[in-house]
Amino acid sequence: MKAQEVFRVKQAYGSGIVEIVIWQVPQPVPPSGHPYKYRLVYAVDGQRVLGYDNERGKGDHKHVGRHEESYRFISPQQLMADFMADLKEHCHDETDS
Template identity: 45%
Template sequence: MFSNMKARALVNRRIVLTPIAFVEMLLWEVPFPVRGSKHSYKYGLALVVGGVCILRYDNEAGKGDHRHVGMEEHPYRFEGVDRLIADFEGDVRRWLDEHADA
């Protein structure tokens, strides 16, 4: 099924939230799962404030699905693209609510 398929961009956007904060969302469908993941997606979703990555969801090869909150890394249970984006957006909203001055 995927033997001749190349990576296909599904999401590639940057959303400016404030003068110093933005969200970057990159998501690809890939022909084979990234090492450490069990699905055919490669992604990196990030909240950057003042040039510092505050929150990031990704599935770096070898690490599998996980999220970074500040300097901490936590496993993430991937349950589909829609859920991934909803979880990320929920975390972004919570962070912005808690840090209204950002």
């Protein structure tokens, strides 16, 4: 089986752009133990502000500004819900500035 795209969207959001791409892959991307490869990003003026991904060698993690922390992947649906919750919080913070 080849990698199959499960979901893709790119659209304006807040003062930036959101791009979400999720693939189902035949083998987990080490050290992740699930069959998905993903990239979810919110960028403003070409700079990543928020991002979730599972890079080979790093596993599931997220970027909030310059800070990076591990992320516990449960499902593609939960991944998108967690990203959107962080995104809404971030955009709310932008309007408070």
